[in-house]
Amino acid sequence: MAIKVRVMDRPVEQVSYVRATLSGLAHTFKHLVDPHKVTTQYPEETEALSKRWRGTHRMLTNEDGKAKCVGCGLCPTVCPANCIKLVPGEDEQGNRFPLVFEIDEFRCIFCGYCQEVCPEEAIHMGRHYENAELTREGFVYDLERLTAQTHPVSELWDPADPSGE
């Protein structure tokens, strides 16, 4: 089969390549001397995150420094990635608390259902993204680590704009 060549309609008589080149040079020179550069100098500057950003989790604590979690088991149930491991316990006064609470952040799909479903507002998504670890095991966050996180938590939705518009 022969190769077909499409001949484009090109207004040869109206086009000056010399002038186009010169105007192109003027354009690039304008950008060259323009002091405004778009790069964010990352480790020194960071871009602000959205309030609805869903990053690695954080467990909130009550006044005496214990996790708010009551071990109800809603979050492992709702979790579509099955990444939350919860073993509930109960003390002598009948207060429920998690014996084991682990989130495998590698399995997590950051959907935010756990935060939405939590009746105690204990587990939260975090507004955070610097998560580098040296081992895969490092990404399994236990209760101690989840409560020790300090970064701000996600709002999931803006109360003033609940439908996210």
Place this chain on the structure above:
Amino acid sequence: MGPMLMTPITDNNTAFVIASAIKVLMFFGVYLVTVALLTLAERKVSAWIQDRHGPNRVGPGGLLQPVADGVKNFMKEELSPGAGNSVLFTLAPAIAFCTAMVSWAVIPFAAPLPTPWGVVNLSIADLPVGFIFTLAISSLGVFGITLAGWASNNKYSLLGGLRSSAQMISYEISMGLSIIPILLLAGNVTMSSIIQQQQAGGWNVLNLSVAFLTFLISAFAETNRLPFDLPEAESELVAGYHTEYSSMKFSMFFIAEFANMLTASGMMATLFLGGWDIPFTSWDNGGDPSVLKTVLTLLSFALKAGFFLFLYMWIRWTLPRFRYDQLMSLGWRFLLPLSLGYIVLIASVLLALQALGITAGPMQTGVLLVLNIAVLVLVFVVFDRGRLVNPTTSKMSAAEMLRLRMQDRDEIAGAAAARPEPGMGD
């Protein structure tokens, strides 16, 4: 230190040998450092043009980036293609590198320097063959690229090598021809006499603007820089002739490219912008050589060469690459006739001026300048817009164009009609 001798250092053989050795060593060091900084400058200019900051992590403002790059290249594994020709594969970057290093040799970069042992000419070698040496050596550089393409045993490399040989040979002709008007003015090929001619009769960029333009374009093509970087066109040939090269061998090609750029800039500064001449003054031209003169003229030369280096980068990050046939048509159909015609024009005008008794000076420059402006207007206004300066479409009569368009349209319509209706019967 004795008193400064005002005789040429060539009178004293021992001093000449020692001075030459020192010059070569110092120059080699400065040249390589400049080349290294050029790689940084290239990245910085590209970044600024694209509204970025460019490399700024290593050293103050990224100044040590070339060192980091160099260390990286030294540490990298060196691969060579199994089915390639390993001798030529090793030889090719060496050829490219050596020719790039040697080709600067004749370009004087400052006024002569007085020393206690005599006056030292500040070019590596003030050869009687002058710029012909640079032309000859730079055309040897094509061997490095072509051999690299051949020895890699890779289709992309081979295509890159072939393209580079065709391109270099085509543009060498117009490059050589665009220098001939300078010969007519200077009457000599040595760089020092060309600089003297420009000190006396005005810069050649005014005397011979058209030759400057053709030389500039050819120099871009000779150094494989955009918009003429077809030998390494990364969108079609991976990386062209150096696809298979890694580590320091790749680096050699890179250094060679930047060194060639530097040489071409030095050549343009010397041939057309008066070399180390400081404009609007004459005290640097005559009289006894002094250290101050040397330093100031060196600065002047560096500024001129730097301007061309910047121009190289500026154009690289502005213009897209030519198509191969456009490249050839620009070289053979536009630059070659233009530079040939310009030689005839300048020769006859100089003959006429000589008959009228006008020699080098403001009068001659004025006449030539008016002439140049006329030719440039002719080329860029009258012949522009598809009449002559039109490298991007091939020449085709209007009737032929119409016929092709109609044929194309009919075939598309025919193909659409012949296509079976979808979703019927299966």
